[in-house]
């Protein structure tokens with residue numbers, strides 16, 4: 159327990175009346191930290207802290223990278239910004255050596271300042287100084303961004319778009335230079351690579367690589383691509399919302415957990431411009447933000463998450479998991495969280511122009527390519543509506559091309575209403591795209607009106623396609639039962655299909671192979687939602703525990 163005398167050693171409380179210090183000593187939490195342990199994380203709830211012994215580092219995430227921006231020593235306080243400005247903690251506080259602090263919860267702080275208003279005044283002054291002082295957050299946030307990489311490539315080069323998207327989705331701050339923009343070419347400060355060698359990426363203070371494989375880029379930037387161990391309690395296939403949730407819960411509950419992702423964390427949700435219906439985000443959240451927060455959280459809680467690696471084979475009998483590149487992992491359990499992949503359209507010109515103006519799904523990183531231009535969207539589901547809203551703040555016009563005659567059948571009413579508020583969004587009903595043209599990139603599309611049969615050629619700088627997705631499960635072993643469309647059967651559906659052979663019932667998310675589970679969009683179920691994927695990912699871990707207990 160913290161004594162009244164110890165509390166008096168913190169300058170802010172030195173002049174309190176003894177009765178108030180005694181009261182504080184009854185209510186504060188006494189926290190002992192080992193080096194590396196956090197007293198509070200960035201984004202945690204409001205509370206005020208006093209330092210009694212040791213030293214803490216102040217950490218702040220800037221563009222996904224944690225940097226030390228200050229320290230606190232005995233006698234100091236921290237948390238004053240959260241208290242004074244009514245915000246979550248803008249930074250994390252980590253013990254740099256064995257450290258002891260006390261925490262005053264918000265309610266107790268409010269009771270204290272009712273009796274001692276001068277404390278609130280001082281906390282307010284200190285918070286203002288932290289924000290606006292010469293070393294304050296304001297000064298820091300106006301400091302130039304620390305780029306970790308420089309990308310050199312053309313706007314309409316599909317490989318360059320893929321590279322930029324990869325860096326964005328892995329939260330790597332980078333600068334993009336275009337070789338045909340003279341000022342950019344100068345900034346490259348080296349001979350420009352040959353046209354055939356673009357795109358190129360230079361790691362700041364490091365190597366330059368031309369036409370890089372994404373895995374090579376990940377390696378150069380120290381993004382994990384190699385498993386650290388040969389055996390895991392659970393191996394998770396995919397790091398979309400379901401896989402990230404499973405990784406987070408698995409690691410935080412003490413399981414040796416690895417999630418393996420063939421692209422970048424976030425899955426489909428990472429490509430969503432705005433998720434409006436995820437609990438706890440009253441004004442919606444972009445898929446990228448949700449993915450990046452979840453990734454940080456899962457890694458902080460100890461999950462190993464590899465990117466740019468695919469799982470290519472699973473041996474059902476031995477539960478060996480094969481990665482591309484030849485690594486083989488031993489898994490006590492496996493969680494399939496591999497989601498679905500966009501359905502592709504077989505239309506003249508589409509394959510050739512994919513990534514060069516034609517995109518399946520969309521990412522915020524494409525926004526720069528649509529500024530002031532006329533673009534089109536195929537589809538009439540919520541994802542198409544969200545994309546139209548997002549791009550309408552960048553493009554000159556956004557036209558939704560839809561075969562049906564009313565959006566209300568397939569799109570939520572709130573989105574239909576939002577679309578109606580944007581003057582530069584329009585819908586062409588009973589219309590389908592029949593061809594796309596362009597040399598280096600998309601220039602025009604041919605659209606046919608089903609009512610008149612007439613075909614019209616429209617100028618189009620970009621075409622984003624949202625026509626649904628399919629489970630890509632052809633690579634799974636035949637022992638794992640699928641529905642006719644390739645979705646993985648679990649729980650009661652496995653039994654109903656006559657594919658279960660143990661005496662006990664399969665767990666709700668268990669596939670026809672005991673110890674292999676499925677969650678999220680890849681699972682046979684009518685619900686395809688972020689919240690469902692996250693819920694199932696966390697539930698899968700509960701079943702992993704049950705399975706491991708039973709097979710111990």
Ligand SMILES: Cc1cc2nc3c(=O)[nH]c(=O)nc-3n(C[C@H](O)[C@H](O)[C@H](O)COP(=O)(O)OP(=O)(O)OC[C@H]3O[C@@H](n4cnc5c(N)ncnc54)[C@H](O)[C@@H]3O)c2cc1C
Nearest residue numbers: 396398399400420425426427430469497541678679687688
């Ligand atoms: C544009 C868009 C907007 C959306 N908007 C909303 C919304 O507003 N609200 C909502 O609730 N839902 C929304 N959704 C649906 C939501 O994103 C999905 O339901 C959710 O992402 C499913 O999560 P998942 O983890 O099951 O699968 P996914 O998100 O599909 O993730 C699966 C991951 O597994 C990886 N993977 C696949 N196979 C392998 C393999 N063999 N090896 C390694 N990795 C592999 C993939 O690369 C992918 O990253 C939207 C979807 C899209 C596309």
